[in-house]
Amino acid sequence: MFKKVLIAEDHDTENIAVQITLRDLGVESPKYVYYCDHALNWIKNAIRDGEPYDLLITDIEFEADGNVQAIPDGLALIKVVKEIQPEIKTIVFTGKDRSTTINALFKAGLLDGHVVKARRGGQYLREAIQAAYQNRIYQSPDIQKIAQERNSHEFTQFDMHIIRLLYEGISQKEMPEYLRQREIRPSSLSSIEKRLNLMKDVFGFTKNEQLVAHCKELKLI
Amino acid sequence: MFKKVLIAEDHDTENIAVQITLRDLGVESPKYVYYCDHALNWIKNAIRDGEPYDLLITDIEFEADGNVQAIPDGLALIKVVKEIQPEIKTIVFTGKDRSTTINALFKAGLLDGHVVKARRGGQYLREAIQAAYQNRIYQSPDIQKIAQERNSHEFTQFDMHIIRLLYEGISQKEMPEYLRQREIRPSSLSSIEKRLNLMKDVFGFTKNEQLVAHCKELKLI
DNA sequence: TTTGCTTTTACGGGTTCCCGTAAAAATGCC
């Protein structure tokens, strides 16, 4: 089993639970931190001392508090860590998933495991750790289900721009101007309308309210 | 300290973390379950055997899975439990809060503590348990902050009906009819418009999309 | 019952949004 493991997780209860899982798997004294910046420091120092970490388990979302952090979330943490220590294994253990970004990490070879916190989150985390130790990629079963549910539509950058503008309260009429300023194409009102209609059609929605709320629910915005 | 404590929490990791917190506080063998229905059974049986539970710690949201449950969530669980055992102490330990319903429970005397899962969730849970043991009411500090943030507006039943209809894709034009069928008053289009304007005004929104997304984010719908 | 106040409803004009069609531009292929 892994010798040196680092946990980055802001919720104290989840952090403890992950520690226990690791000890249970034979990791003697997993190191745990509550901030991404701290995680990076420990990884840097471990490399400097010639005893680098074997595995990083991190949450994605870290709640902001008084302590200002350079690294805002687990995704950014993984990217930085993988730059300075490419061979380290990484697992994300997160509440709600954001499959698009997660998948990007997988494709980029930056990620070895992905587990969502749910009924059997701890159990799946164990499996992910063991899989990573055997150089296998792991995704918890619930994710595949989620991916299926929404397989119908791949959100493009353009889609996300429109949704985000809607969420910010910009009227459709004003959008072409905004998009042109940011040099996003297409930018015409017709294109925006057409794309919105397509998205609503895919999900069976009739109103933009539903679409925006749905994206918010999926944490796409 | 409490002798008999029951934990109802669907996420296995959180469940373990709560168990550890309890053991740490001197509760010898806390009972834990993953479903509300199971929780109610254990409480009933304990009463029957003349050794009722002293404290119930429960999550609010329980993810649906194959096993169909009569009691859908922690709020319903508390209501039922308090009917058959009014003197039991209750603490909710939950991810995102829904202050309106929680406050209703407090007012009804059904609740002794409320802690949100966050950075210091475990720490605050300890404090809540100790407070309950001393017959004090406890709310974790973050909640007051959340309450302040949205202090501006108390959502009425009417508000929630409108938002929910919007979320379901009903057009404003059709809403009066829906509301009349469900015997909700007021029901006129003007009243709906006026109320929507007021809500948007309070939050500084310009469009319904923002309002619905915001409510979705707060898990009010 | 009357009076005064609040809440609810009704209505109308102006704007935005929805939706279909058709022209223009971009893209790809030979």
Place this chain on the structure above:
DNA sequence: GGCATTTTTACGGGAACCCGTAAAAGCAAA
């Protein structure tokens, strides 16, 4: 380059939504 296909844009009529005003209904106290 020339042609076919796809994408993007432009435009116009009709529906829904926004917003202000004013009438009607509900309600409390005298």
